[in-house]
Amino acid sequence: MFxxxxxxxxxxxxxxxxxxxxxxxxxWVEPLGEGREKTVNPASEEVLAEIAVASEADVDRAVQAxxxxxxxxxAMPGSERAKYIFRIARIIQERARELAVLESLDNGxxxxxxxxxxxxxxxxxxxxxxxxxxxxxxxxxxxxxxxxGVAGQIIPWNFPLLxxxxxxxxxxxxxxxxxxxxxxxxxxxxxxFAEICRQADLPPGVVNIVTGAGETxxxxxxxxDVDKVAFTGSTEVGRLIARSVAGSRKKVTLELGxxxxxxxxxxAALDQAVEGIVNGIFFNQGHVCCAGSRLLVQxxxxxxxxxxxKRRLSTLRLGDPLDKxxxxxxxxxxxxLAKIRELSEAGEAEGAERWSPACPIPDKGFWxxxxxxxxxxxxxRIAREEIFGPVLSVLTFRTPAEAIEKANNxxxxxxxxxxxxxxxxxxxxxxxxxxxxxxxxxxxxxxxxSPFGGYKESGYGREGGRHGLEAxxxx
Amino acid sequence: MSERLAVRKTYKxxxxxxxxxxESGRSYVVSSSKGEFLANASKASRKDAREAVAAxxxxxxxxxAAxxxxxxxxLYRVAEMLEGRRSQFVAELVDADGVGVxxxxxxxxxAVDRLVWYAGWSDKIGAIRGSANPVAGPYFNxxxxxxxxxxxxxAPEAGPLLGLVxxxxxxxxxxxxxxxxxxxxxxxxxxxxxxxxxxxxxxxxVVNILTGSAAEIAPxxxxxxxxxxxxxxxxxGELAVTCEEAAAENLKRVLRPPAAKVDWLADPGTERxxxxxxxxxxxxxxxx
Numbered sequence: 001m002f003x004x005x006x007x008x009x010x011x012x013x014x015x016x017x018x019x020x021x022x023x024x025x026x027x028w029v030e031p032l033g034e035g036r037e038k039t040v041n042p043a044s045e046e047v048l049a050e051i052a053v054a055s056e057a058d059v060d061r062a063v064q065a066x067x068x069x070x071x072x073x074x075a076m077p078g079s080e081r082a083k084y085i086f087r088i089a090r091i092i093q094e095r096a097r098e099l100a101v102l103e104s105l106d107n108g109x110x111x112x113x114x115x116x117x118x119x120x121x122x123x124x125x126x127x128x129x130x131x132x133x134x135x136x137x138x139x140x141x142x143x144x145x146x147x148x149g150v151a152g153q154i155i156p157w158n159f160p161l162l163x164x165x166x167x168x169x170x171x172x173x174x175x176x177x178x179x180x181x182x183x184x185x186x187x188x189x190x191x192x193f194a195e196i197c198r199q200a201d202l203p204p205g206v207v208n209i210v211t212g213a214g215e216t217x218x219x220x221x222x223x224x225d226v227d228k229v230a231f232t233g234s235t236e237v238g239r240l241i242a243r244s245v246a247g248s249r250k251k252v253t254l255e256l257g258x259x260x261x262x263x264x265x266x267x268a269a270l271d272q273a274v275e276g277i278v279n280g281i282f283f284n285q286g287h288v289c290c291a292g293s294r295l296l297v298q299x300x301x302x303x304x305x306x307x308x309x310k311r312r313l314s315t316l317r318l319g320d321p322l323d324k325x326x327x328x329x330x331x332x333x334x335x336x337l338a339k340i341r342e343l344s345e346a347g348e349a350e351g352a353e354r355w356s357p358a359c360p361i362p363d364k365g366f367w368x369x370x371x372x373x374x375x376x377x378x379x380x381r382i383a384r385e386e387i388f389g390p391v392l393s394v395l396t397f398r399t400p401a402e403a404i405e406k407a408n409n410x411x412x413x414x415x416x417x418x419x420x421x422x423x424x425x426x427x428x429x430x431x432x433x434x435x436x437x438x439x440x441x442x443x444x445x446x447x448x449x450s451p452f453g454g455y456k457e458s459g460y461g462r463e464g465g466r467h468g469l470e471a472x473x474x475x
Numbered sequence: 476m477s478e479r480l481a482v483r484k485t486y487k488x489x490x491x492x493x494x495x496x497x498e499s500g501r502s503y504v505v506s507s508s509k510g511e512f513l514a515n516a517s518k519a520s521r522k523d524a525r526e527a528v529a530a531x532x533x534x535x536x537x538x539x540a541a542x543x544x545x546x547x548x549x550l551y552r553v554a555e556m557l558e559g560r561r562s563q564f565v566a567e568l569v570d571a572d573g574v575g576v577x578x579x580x581x582x583x584x585x586a587v588d589r590l591v592w593y594a595g596w597s598d599k600i601g602a603i604r605g606s607a608n609p610v611a612g613p614y615f616n617x618x619x620x621x622x623x624x625x626x627x628x629x630a631p632e633a634g635p636l637l638g639l640v641x642x643x644x645x646x647x648x649x650x651x652x653x654x655x656x657x658x659x660x661x662x663x664x665x666x667x668x669x670x671x672x673x674x675x676x677x678x679x680x681v682v683n684i685l686t687g688s689a690a691e692i693a694p695x696x697x698x699x700x701x702x703x704x705x706x707x708x709x710x711x712g713e714l715a716v717t718c719e720e721a722a723a724e725n726l727k728r729v730l731r732p733p734a735a736k737v738d739w740l741a742d743p744g745t746e747r748x749x750x751x752x753x754x755x756x757x758x759x760x761x762x763x
Contacts (some may be wrong), residue, residue, distance in 0.1 A: 014540075063714040124611065137674075140603060235726070238726060239723050239724065239726065240723075242722070242723035242726060243720050243723040245722075246716050246719035246720040246722075247715065247716035247719060249731075251735070254726065256726070351690070377723065411725065426759070430755075430757045435755070436753065436754065436755060437755070437756050437757075437758070438754065438755065438756070438757045438758070439758045440757065440758065440759045441759060441760055442614070442758055442759070442760050445610075445612070445614065445758050447608065447610035447611055447612070447614075447616070448611050449608040449610055449611075449616075450610050450616050450618070450756055450758075451606075451618050451754050451756050452756065453754070455623075455753050455755075456624075456703065456725070456726070457725055457726045458726075459726060460726065460728050462754050465606060465618065466606060466609055467606070467618065469756055475746065
């Protein structure tokens with residue numbers, strides 16, 4: 001193994017204020033309530049900033065601002081709306097390094113990921129949907145598709161700015177205005193995005209950012225003047241949202257949890273499969289709703305594959321997210337770390353065998369080593385529940401039919417992976433997997449032109465592509 | 476010579492391709508629009524609903540894997556069988572719906588035409604709803620439609636034939652299977668329609684029809700964990716809210732009741748198909 005010298009990205013590029021208000025109607029305003037929370041760097045537990053907790057009255061102010069802005073924004077020619085969104089895309093590209101560092105500081109993800117995956121995709125997403133704004137009548141939703149109104153959007157902490165882009169870009173392109181609530185542990189890039197809206201001269205009220213936790217989100221979902229609810233997060237909260245909009249005319253899209261099977265056949269290119277398995281479950285510390293958290297490997301190659309996988313895991317570098325050599329960053333919060341620990345302990349208690357490479361853990365911050373469980377049964381909690389951490393459960397199969405049976409044996413249906421060199425087998429598998437995204441001989445690939453979203457309890461609606469417009473149009 | 480006494484039909488449920496009575500042994504009186512006794516219809520229970528869901532689930536793998544061409548032909552066959560029973564349905568609609576013979580004829584014709592229209596969609600909806608996506612990388616990237624699964628359908632109270640056909644056809648043409656709660660007031664045409672379905676090469680269990688109280692049965696279907704979606708077209712007010720709340724438990728796709736009264740004779744659009752379709756996106760690297 002090579003020795004690596006530290007190669008930290010400088011954090012001097014970011015300017016974090018000691019405290020933030022709410023971004024309503026194009027202005028920074030103080031919250032009406034007393035609530036304040038701190039956002040910390042999960043790699044050091046250092047407090048980064050104090051964040052306002054928006055109350056119901058604050059959410060109401062934001063929705064009113066969005067409602068007022070809707071009249072002008074929706075009536076604006078699509079070509080003009082497009083230019084605002086293009087501007088936003090360009091400013092994101094200009095400030096990409098700063099935003100990547102800010103994201104890694106607040107979220108704990110390696111700078112290599114925020115720099116090379118998150119930020120390029122964020123800019124691309126705005127660029128893609130900007131182009132739709134003046135072409136909606138060609139999108140296949142009728143000659144004159146109309147926006148819905150005010151969109152209430154709630155996003156998770158695993159890809160803070162990317163999820164913001166997935167929500168805001170199509171909403172604005174279709175002529176809606178938005179009130180967005182970032183996750184309470186990762187609000188900083190959304191607050192930086194508010195500044196970007198100002199730099200782009202976006203009309204006040206078109207984008208409003210309210211920070212806070214579940215109660216703020218609940219107030220946004222329940223607000224009677226919200227026409228559209230878009231949520232990415234846990235299936236548990238998704239259920240609450242689906243219940244609370246019952247009987248209303250609010251349009252809802254939900255992108256929820258997953259327990260994806262990553263299926264490796266004996267004829268697969270095993271070295272590539274190993275890279276795909278690592279990317280599938282250890283990318284972003286496994287904080288990925290579509291993570292390949294269940295490895296299904298054909299019995300005949302299970303030993304060989306596991307050996308190669310363990311060898312590869314031994315080379316992963318865990319540590320400072322700002323270090324450009326880092327593969328595995330920090331777990332986003334103490335609460336998430338506790339959940340990963342609890343489920344891993346359940347894995348051991350239920351009889352699965354646990355393995356992690358030798359992996360020094362920093363003294364401060366929230367960390368969990370890459371972990372593999374073998375001898376996992378389908379009934380084990382680690383095979384059924386979403387862990388949302390760097391923990392892989394390994395199961396085996398003999399026939400394609402058994403692989404399908406096991407892969408689909410979950411209430412989730414977000415994604416799946418298939419590794420084989422045989423085209424007909426790949427397509428046979430792809431057609432039988434009950435999942436919204438199937439990656440074959442690759443994993444965790446995203447693109448603004450490509451629809452993403454789940455089957456079953458992984459939610460409904462699609463984000464990305466032409467399909468993603470439907471969520472923001474009255475049909 | 477005395478007039479011959481007619482042989483009446485016993486109206487039962489339609490589950491898994493068979494016509495069982497309700498396991499509960501219950502029935503209820505169905506009257507014509509003028510208040511005359513027409514028949515005793517089966518009053519389905521919660522257990523009947525569960526049997527129907529099991530039948531629909533069992534039929535799903537085969538029906539969803541059938542070729543689109545095959546599904547289209549079978550829907551067209553349903554139209555042929557319905558056409559052949561035109562006079563029977565006209566008579567039933569006159570009794571059930573209080574419409575005149577002429578209007579009833581129009582409604583039956585429209586139901587036949589609606590089936591033909593949807594039959595043709597079987598191998599076309601994928602072309603207008605799928606896409607080849609130009610991703611920024613060396614990947615083949617294709618999105619295609621797939622059926623959602625088992626769909627519970629609360630059929631409209633009004634429109635015992637045309638309304639019923641208009642909610643069933645779009646659900647099954649794309650490969651879903653369904654459990655339908657028929658119009659409570661006018662359930663008899665639904666069971667006669669079941670006889671049409673049973674003789675149209677439609678595999679048993681693809682369509683299951685329950686008669687009885689929607690308020691009693693629909694919430695069980697809405698809360699059933701093996702139902703993937705629910706069409707609340709015929710559920711009004713409180714019932715629709717109750718069902719939508721129950722549907723949240725396993726995140727069913729919900730088609731809410733229409734905001735305005737539906738004109739079943741109008742162009743239906745594609746919404747009733749797309750509400751019960753999933754989009755699957757497949758990625759594969761391109762390389763040598």
